[in-house]
Amino acid sequence: MPDAVPLQVRTERAETSPVGEQQGVAGWRLVALVAAGVLVVALPAWSRLGVGAEVVDLPPVPADASASRLLPQVVTVVSGPHAFIASHPDGSPVLPDPCRPMHWTMNTDGMPDGGEDLVREAVGQVSAATGLVFVEDAPTTETIVPDRASVQVERYGDRWAPLLVAVTDDATMAALGGDVAAVAQPTTIEPSGAGSARVVSGQIAVDAEFVADSVRSPKGQASFRMVILHELGHVVGLDHVDDPTQVMHGRTSYLYLGSGDKEGLALAGAGRCFTDT
Numbered sequence: 001m002p003d004a005v006p007l008q009v010r011t012e013r014a015e016t017s018p019v020g021e022q023q024g025v026a027g028w029r030l031v032a033l034v035a036a037g038v039l040v041v042a043l044p045a046w047s048r049l050g051v052g053a054e055v056v057d058l059p060p061v062p063a064d065a066s067a068s069r070l071l072p073q074v075v076t077v078v079s080g081p082h083a084f085i086a087s088h089p090d091g092s093p094v095l096p097d098p099c100r101p102m103h104w105t106m107n108t109d110g111m112p113d114g115g116e117d118l119v120r121e122a123v124g125q126v127s128a129a130t131g132l133v134f135v136e137d138a139p140t141t142e143t144i145v146p147d148r149a150s151v152q153v154e155r156y157g158d159r160w161a162p163l164l165v166a167v168t169d170d171a172t173m174a175a176l177g178g179d180v181a182a183v184a185q186p187t188t189i190e191p192s193g194a195g196s197a198r199v200v201s202g203q204i205a206v207d208a209e210f211v212a213d214s215v216r217s218p219k220g221q222a223s224f225r226m227v228i229l230h231e232l233g234h235v236v237g238l239d240h241v242d243d244p245t246q247v248m249h250g251r252t253s254y255l256y257l258g259s260g261d262k263e264g265l266a267l268a269g270a271g272r273c274f275t276d277t
């Protein structure tokens with residue numbers, strides 16, 4: 001049960017405002033940060049349809065791809081507001097391929113104390129809610145760049161570069177300016193037209209300023225995990241919703257998946273399988 005954070009949606013970062021959060025969570029000091037609805041989450045993700053201006057040879061079908069989905073499809077009994085970033089011409093959403101794992105990697109430089117495990121927890125939550133398999137690769141020294149190469153043979157081999165989770169700042173990633181805590185950039189390819197679009201990877205850039213704040217309390221750490229959860233939602237194809245009780249709201253303070261998040265993630269895990277790359 002999430003502790004009852006008020007549903008205020010604020011337009012500015014408010015970590016210095018005193019917040020009367022009196023839920024009496026034992027042992028938690030009342031830090032103003034991440035109290036009432038101040039959690040700032042990312043702007044809408046921007047997705048790259050096609051390999052864009054980047055010209056790459058499509059990597060081969062990876063050895064860990066399967067002819068059928070790797071985990072059973074998640075069936076939810078709950079429903080609520082959810083949205084997808086992009087659609088195929090037939091109206092179906094653009095999603096990851098459930099017949100292969102999505103590899104991911106972390107650059108631990110600048111991660112808060114315990115942050116690595118919080119990222120893993122968020123990835124585990126998204127895996128459970130989508131029925132998608134995520135495989136953690138060895139930590140990387142790759143840093144966030146706005147125009148990340150989709151294939152980096154020397155660093156990762158001839159495959160889609162894994163989903164990168166790393167801390168950076170708004171000098172590197174302008175989208176992190178202002179009060180934005182993190183930004184997701186799904187890597188979407190369409191080798192044979194819009195109907196073939198799918199998400200193969202991405203990157204999640206976490207703002208160093210947000211990280212510095214988030215390490216101050218257990219609640220801040222929970223917020224850090226939620227921010228990662230939100231960004232992972234973008235990576236698997238989800239867009240923002242207007243309902244602030246959903247993690248996929250652009251500025252929610254809710255720390256746990258809502259009904260629409262659960263329904264959206266279950267649908268996000270029910271995409272098509274591909275065998276062309």
Ligand SMILES: [Zn+2]
Nearest residue numbers: 042043044045
């Ligand atoms: Zn977002």
